[in-house]
Amino acid sequence: MADLTFALTDEQRALKAAVYDLCRQFAPEYWRELDAKREYPEAFVNALTKAGYLAALIPQEYGGAGLCVLEASLILEEINRSGGNAAACHAQMYIMGTLLRHGSEEQKRRYLPKIATGELRLQAFGVTEPNAGSDTTKLQTTAVRRGDRYFVNGQKIFISRVLQSDLMLLLARTTPVDQVTSKTDGLSVFLVDMRGIKGLEVRPLRMMMNHSTNALFFDNMEIPAENLIGREGKGFSYILDGMNAERILVAADSIGDGRWFIEKAVAYSSQRVVFGRPIGANQGVQFPIAKAHMAVEAADLMRLKAARLFDAGQPCGAEANMAKYLAAEAAWEAGNACIDCHGGYGYAEEYDVERKFRETRLYKTAPINNNLVLAYIGEHVLRMPRSY
Numbered sequence: 001m002a003d004l005t006f007a008l009t010d011e012q013r014a015l016k017a018a019v020y021d022l023c024r025q026f027a028p029e030y031w032r033e034l035d036a037k038r039e040y041p042e043a044f045v046n047a048l049t050k051a052g053y054l055a056a057l058i059p060q061e062y063g064g065a066g067l068c069v070l071e072a073s074l075i076l077e078e079i080n081r082s083g084g085n086a087a088a089c090h091a092q093m094y095i096m097g098t099l100l101r102h103g104s105e106e107q108k109r110r111y112l113p114k115i116a117t118g119e120l121r122l123q124a125f126g127v128t129e130p131n132a133g134s135d136t137t138k139l140q141t142t143a144v145r146r147g148d149r150y151f152v153n154g155q156k157i158f159i160s161r162v163l164q165s166d167l168m169l170l171l172a173r174t175t176p177v178d179q180v181t182s183k184t185d186g187l188s189v190f191l192v193d194m195r196g197i198k199g200l201e202v203r204p205l206r207m208m209m210n211h212s213t214n215a216l217f218f219d220n221m222e223i224p225a226e227n228l229i230g231r232e233g234k235g236f237s238y239i240l241d242g243m244n245a246e247r248i249l250v251a252a253d254s255i256g257d258g259r260w261f262i263e264k265a266v267a268y269s270s271q272r273v274v275f276g277r278p279i280g281a282n283q284g285v286q287f288p289i290a291k292a293h294m295a296v297e298a299a300d301l302m303r304l305k306a307a308r309l310f311d312a313g314q315p316c317g318a319e320a321n322m323a324k325y326l327a328a329e330a331a332w333e334a335g336n337a338c339i340d341c342h343g344g345y346g347y348a349e350e351y352d353v354e355r356k357f358r359e360t361r362l363y364k365t366a367p368i369n370n371n372l373v374l375a376y377i378g379e380h381v382l383r384m385p386r387s388y
């Protein structure tokens with residue numbers, strides 16, 4: 001049984017403190033300006049990479065830090081708690097697992113050390129399509145093998161960091177739907193080296209928050225067959241395999257956001273005086289902040305439980321999904337309490353609350369929407385009838 005005590009070790013606390021210190025070198029103005037221009041935080045991502053944090057999950061034998069998912073989640077939490085936005089780079093951690101678990105030794109030796117040093121970035125993950133949405137088994141983008149190459153045709157939507165990444169993990173259909181025995185078969189994962197690639201059109205989308213998100217169009221985009229990860233047709237199960245880590249890491253993003261909102265709300269409402277007393281003395285202001293704090297703390301416990309189970313190699317699907325849901329909802333509650341207590345200032349860019357409010361909203365929808373998490377709990381944990 002995994003050790004389910006929730007205290008962090010001295011090393012884990014030191015890791016959090018070091019990440020927080022690094023992040024504080026990037027002032028709120030830095031994030032604000034990038035947000036206004038919808039620009040990628042190059043300097044921040046380079047600093048994180050140089051410090052080794054983005055290689056947290058790469059084993060030491062490939063040049064990484066060889067940390068576990070709990071520690072990776074602490075890194076993401078601290079980025080968001082400091083007022084930054086881990087979304088600029090968190091996918092490198094999510095994606096890594098697919099390459100680590102299912103990539104060949106040759107693929108790992110070729111790419112991982114360069115990802116660890118920052119020479120290559122693997123931050124793009126191409127799954128979502130306009131006609132499939134949350135139903136990944138309905139993906140239509142095809143990858144057809146001819147000789148030693150696959151030719152990709154189709155389109156993807158909302159694929160982030162493609163223009164800032166060298167490599168993209170791509171899920172595409174290698175067997176037509178009507179020829180598969182199981183609906184989860186027939187999809188394959190590729191590690192696409194996008195440097196100088198032809199047949200890929202990237203159209204940036206201006207989104208609610210600064211997220212470097214794009215629509216992709218493939219017109220006979222060529223991938224060498226050696227860049228297929230694992231077995232052809234088994235890609236869906238490889239992606240599912242990585243979902244628990246993804247859920248835990250995205251929960252950490254939300255927990256960091258939640259803590260930032262609470263700290264900001266407490267500080268502001270304790271010093272802002274209206275009607276002759278700090279607004280935080282009013283229960284209408286104080287209680288929503290207290291409730292949101294409890295929600296964030298509860299989500300944190302579930303994140304710690306899920307991460308400890310994951311790192312012990314034990315089943316954690318229920319816990320990872322619950323952590324993701326609880327954390328996204330808690331951060332949203334904290335965001336609302338924070339914007340409310342700031343009154344009009346909550347809407348002013350210079351207070352950063354509105355930016356974080358927009359950023360944290362995403363986690364109720366992506367990388368998986370909270371309705372599908374509820375469906376997972378209902379159907380897989382509580383064994384209730386399936387809705388889809």
Ligand SMILES: Cc1cc2nc3c(=O)[nH]c(=O)nc-3n(C[C@H](O)[C@H](O)[C@H](O)COP(=O)(O)OP(=O)(O)OC[C@H]3O[C@@H](n4cnc5c(N)ncnc54)[C@H](O)[C@@H]3O)c2cc1C
Pocket residue numbers: 124125126127128129132133134135157158159160161207211213362365366367368369370371372375387388
């Ligand atoms: C900023 C941003 C960045 C993103 N980055 C990436 C990326 O890098 N790579 C990538 O592959 N994808 C990315 N996505 C896509 C994201 O994962 C999807 O938007 C998300 O999974 C939902 O898919 P959809 O938008 O097609 O919504 P749909 O599947 O159309 O669903 C719409 C809504 O309907 C509801 N719904 C759907 N089906 C059910 C059901 N069975 N039961 C109950 N409710 C249901 C849900 O509430 C859902 O929110 C990104 C999205 C955003 C907004």
